[in-house]
Amino acid sequence: MSGAPAPLGAPASGAETAGFFRSRWVERPTSARELEPGTLPRGFRAAGVAAGLKRRGLDVGVVVSDEPDTTSAARFTTNALVGAPVAVSAEGAVDGLRAVVANSAYANVSDGERGMATARESQAVAADLLDVAAEQVGLASTGKVAVELPQERLIEGIANAVANLGDDGLGFSEAILTTDRGPKRASLALELPSGSVRLAAQAKGAGMISPNFATMLCFVQTDAALAAETLDLLIGVCVKRSFDRISVDGQLSTSDTVYALASGASGVRVEQETEDELRFGQALDALLRQLALEIVSDGEGASRVGRVVVRGADELVEPVARAVADSPLVKTALHGGDPNFGRILQAAGQALAGRAPFVVDLEIEGRRVASAGQEHEMSAEEWAALEQAVTGPEVEIELTVPGSGGETEVFFSDLSHEYVSINADYST
Amino acid sequence: MSGAPAPLGAPASGAETAGFFRSRWVERPTSARELEPGTLPRGFRAAGVAAGLKRRGLDVGVVVSDEPDTTSAARFTTNALVGAPVAVSAEGAVDGLRAVVANSAYANVSDGERGMATARESQAVAADLLDVAAEQVGLASTGKVAVELPQERLIEGIANAVANLGDDGLGFSEAILTTDRGPKRASLALELPSGSVRLAAQAKGAGMISPNFATMLCFVQTDAALAAETLDLLIGVCVKRSFDRISVDGQLSTSDTVYALASGASGVRVEQETEDELRFGQALDALLRQLALEIVSDGEGASRVGRVVVRGADELVEPVARAVADSPLVKTALHGGDPNFGRILQAAGQALAGRAPFVVDLEIEGRRVASAGQEHEMSAEEWAALEQAVTGPEVEIELTVPGSGGETEVFFSDLSHEYVSINADYST
Numbered sequence: 133m134s135g136a137p138a139p140l141g142a143p144a145s146g147a148e149t150a151g152f153f154r155s156r157w158v159e160r161p162t163s164a165r166e167l168e169p170g171t172l173p174r175g176f177r178a179a180g181v182a183a184g185l186k187r188r189g190l191d192v193g194v195v196v197s198d199e200p201d202t203t204s205a206a207r208f209t210t211n212a213l214v215g216a217p218v219a220v221s222a223e224g225a226v227d228g229l230r231a232v233v234a235n236s237a238y239a240n241v242s243d244g245e246r247g248m249a250t251a252r253e254s255q256a257v258a259a260d261l262l263d264v265a266a267e268q269v270g271l272a273s274t275g276k277v278a279v280e281l282p283q284e285r286l287i288e289g290i291a292n293a294v295a296n297l298g299d300d301g302l303g304f305s306e307a308i309l310t311t312d313r314g315p316k317r318a319s320l321a322l323e324l325p326s327g328s329v330r331l332a333a334q335a336k337g338a339g340m341i342s343p344n345f346a347t348m349l350c351f352v353q354t355d356a357a358l359a360a361e362t363l364d365l366l367i368g369v370c371v372k373r374s375f376d377r378i379s380v381d382g383q384l385s386t387s388d389t390v391y392a393l394a395s396g397a398s399g400v401r402v403e404q405e406t407e408d409e410l411r412f413g414q415a416l417d418a419l420l421r422q423l424a425l426e427i428v429s430d431g432e433g434a435s436r437v438g439r440v441v442v443r444g445a446d447e448l449v450e451p452v453a454r455a456v457a458d459s460p461l462v463k464t465a466l467h468g469g470d471p472n473f474g475r476i477l478q479a480a481g482q483a484l485a486g487r488a489p490f491v492v493d494l495e496i497e498g499r500r501v502a503s504a505g506q507e508h509e510m511s512a513e514e515w516a517a518l519e520q521a522v523t524g525p526e527v528e529i530e531l532t533v534p535g536s537g538g539e540t541e542v543f544f545s546d547l548s549h550e551y552v553s554i555n556a557d558y559s560t
Numbered sequence: 561m562s563g564a565p566a567p568l569g570a571p572a573s574g575a576e577t578a579g580f581f582r583s584r585w586v587e588r589p590t591s592a593r594e595l596e597p598g599t600l601p602r603g604f605r606a607a608g609v610a611a612g613l614k615r616r617g618l619d620v621g622v623v624v625s626d627e628p629d630t631t632s633a634a635r636f637t638t639n640a641l642v643g644a645p646v647a648v649s650a651e652g653a654v655d656g657l658r659a660v661v662a663n664s665a666y667a668n669v670s671d672g673e674r675g676m677a678t679a680r681e682s683q684a685v686a687a688d689l690l691d692v693a694a695e696q697v698g699l700a701s702t703g704k705v706a707v708e709l710p711q712e713r714l715i716e717g718i719a720n721a722v723a724n725l726g727d728d729g730l731g732f733s734e735a736i737l738t739t740d741r742g743p744k745r746a747s748l749a750l751e752l753p754s755g756s757v758r759l760a761a762q763a764k765g766a767g768m769i770s771p772n773f774a775t776m777l778c779f780v781q782t783d784a785a786l787a788a789e790t791l792d793l794l795i796g797v798c799v800k801r802s803f804d805r806i807s808v809d810g811q812l813s814t815s816d817t818v819y820a821l822a823s824g825a826s827g828v829r830v831e832q833e834t835e836d837e838l839r840f841g842q843a844l845d846a847l848l849r850q851l852a853l854e855i856v857s858d859g860e861g862a863s864r865v866g867r868v869v870v871r872g873a874d875e876l877v878e879p880v881a882r883a884v885a886d887s888p889l890v891k892t893a894l895h896g897g898d899p900n901f902g903r904i905l906q907a908a909g910q911a912l913a914g915r916a917p918f919v920v921d922l923e924i925e926g927r928r929v930a931s932a933g934q935e936h937e938m939s940a941e942e943w944a945a946l947e948q949a950v951t952g953p954e955v956e957i958e959l960t961v962p963g964s965g966g967e968t969e970v971f972f973s974d975l976s977h978e979y980v981s982i983n984a985d986y987s988t
Binding site for chain 1: 669979
């Protein structure tokens with residue numbers, strides 16, 4: 133995509149971004165080497181099994197760390213309505229998890245006491261089989277809401293998965309999928325000043341859960357040794373720059389969950405405020421950003437990913453970016469490959485209601501289309517180039533609003549006929 | 561729709577709601593009689609002409625009151641980005657308008673000084689031809705944004721319309737349309753204690769403006785005599801209960817405008833805090849609510865109208881109602897005739913983020929489906945009845961959130977394939 137601006141910290145596009153780190157908006161970590169995607173960091177075992185929750189395919193997964201000093205961190209949805217797995221997992225401390233149990237097909241949301249009992253029972257059974265405490269097992273479910281998650285099948289699936297734990301994460305990464313087009317996973321070898329460690333993650337999301345709302349899940353493992361607070365800090369920062377920055381349809385799930393476990397099995401310790409932490413953090417950041425972008429580009433019916441960058445007053449940048457990213461008019465224009473910047477200005481103006489005069493600068497793929505809210509005069513040639521520039525797989529929008537000091541970005545998918553089909557034509 | 565709840569103040573459905581007041585959510589005013597839709601109140605003349613702004617059809621309209629003591633009130637979009645017609649019209653006092661000039665096809669938004677000059681010129685020309693002051697002419701344009709509104713054609717159209725002013729509003733109501741399926745208009749005869757008056761309105765909206773964002777316009781005329789502040793008060797209240805309560809896609813236009821003119825030609829004075837004002841207000845309220853519902857049901861590709869009523873703490877009801885009404889998941893479910901209440905709970909939970917526990921009661925078409933956020937057990941028979949109930953042209957959702965004292969409603973359209981087609985497949 134010629135004429136594209138150089139996004140913050142992004143490398144030039146081209147051959148060097150091949151492999152997992154496909155997006156020009158993700159800086160490929162310099163000290164990382166890609167491993168086979170199923171490769172688990174040392175100390176971890178995993179499995180995915182078919183428990184009959186889905187009509188076919190894997191639907192229950194377990195990841196466990198065999199290291200007793202494993203540390204962990206977690207993030208959960210901020211929706212006031214949370215599923216039973218989130219409610220149960222968030223009850224205890226989440227800094228000493230040893231295992232995660234995940235299932236697809238049923239989200240176990242809004243099923244009352246029955247759902248809570250199923251979550252607690254699955255946690256207890258997994259803990260028992262893995263010889264850890266119940267609160268050391270993190271739960272995650274994704275799929276239909278307000279429908280009973282069949283407890284017996286889930287429990288059998290957990291037992292079966294525990295009996296089949298092995299040293300690759302491929303099955304696990306498939307067991308968490310719902311209507312995702314395919315698994316989202318990567319495994320990296322990192323060369324840190326203090327030694328070599330591995331970092332892996334499996335994610336799912338954005339496919340609709342026939343026909344309920346999307347959930348994003350992400351499971352991170354590393355064999356680096358990190359204090360729980362260091363891991364929590366890194367996960368906090370990286371989630372804010374990845375899964376918190378994406379929108380398929382502006383809808384917040386009841387089940388969004390990120391679990392990160394550090395087994396320490398590499399013997400390499402990552403201390404705070406060291407070059408080790410910096411490089412580890414860069415790799416984690418790139419990994420989660422690319423996974424977040426995979427979720428957006430796998431948005432229901434999505435064919436194109438947009439990135440809106442907003443600069444200006446701190447309190448304005450977030451609402452303006454969200455208004456643009458969530459506008460169905462902007463999203464349909466993105467789908468149509470239409471450089472319809474009037475819709476971007478309108479969405480920004482809506483977020484800035486009551487703050488006239490409207491003085492916004494707008495660039496699309498590095499081309500200035502509006503200055504101070506007014507159309508920038510373009511020659512026919514410039515217009516044709518702009519039209520061409522918005523037909524690629526990634527389209528960048530940059531807005532400057534009044535004020536200074538704030539900058540944010542949101543990645544978003546387009547809105548297509550398929551979105552409507554997935555969400556309207558299927559029945560509950 | 562059997563089993564439907566009795567909405568606030570709505571009459572039972574059936575034969576008595578035939579005619580213009582089709583929605584069960586609009587109380588048919590008891591003292592009103594429907595006139596032929598083009599009938600103008602006394603003192604007004606109007607015309608709609610084809611000025612070549614559209615490829616075919618009427619596109620420039622003028623309404624004028626011949627009474628020098630005419631009073632008026634206006635409401636404009638709150639979008640920080642406003643079109644030149646709004647900017648120019650809002651500059652002056654809007655309590656003494658004598659005429660409105662409207663055009664379709666071009667919205668005159670984001671066209672810089674050229675657009676402002678065209679708006680001022682059109683206002684000056686109309687004022688001159690009608691022998692009123694420039695600030696007594698209200699402007700409204702709807703159509704493509706960020707494209708030049710051809711000034712010469714507009715001016716010629718205004719001159720032609722003024723030369724053809726007559727005593728019906730049919731042409732005017734057609735000249736303001738863009739991709740509306742048809743005109744939205746009504747004319748009423750009101751029997752007030754102090755005498756008979758007429759009340760008429762013409763509206764447009766929700767059709768997309770190939771391919772730009774929707775605008776709603778509404779023009780109200782009455783031959784009752786009202787002090788400008790009384791008219792302003794009534795318009796304020798009624799707009800809040802009508803055009804402020806609808807959402808096709810959550811997108812706020814840059815050009816939304818309501819103008820109300822009272823000629824006083826009936827000789828009947830409507831004073832504040834009288835039975836006259838009460839009845840006049842009821843009729844105006846019903847008129848604007850029905851027109852607002854016409855806009856929603858004419859939403860791009862819309863086939864069904866939803867009403868979400870939220871009760872609870874004052875600061876919660878509005879964000880929850882907007883979250884439900886604007887959720888593409890709720891809208892696609894409405895389109896599919898799917899009683900997918902998990903999506904409603906999820907949208908409510910998103911608006912209530914950070915306010916757990918989630919204790920929300922939900923009724924759909926008067927049937928309780930969730931209590932305190934948990935699924936209400938339903939028999940197969942009850943479920944089948946619910947599924948049937950959501951296939952009608954109007955579907956009602958009632959949510960009770962924590963707290964008390966607040967109540968609001970939002971009317972919204974469904975989201976269909978046609979919406980995507982209209983907004984993605986057309987090119988700028």
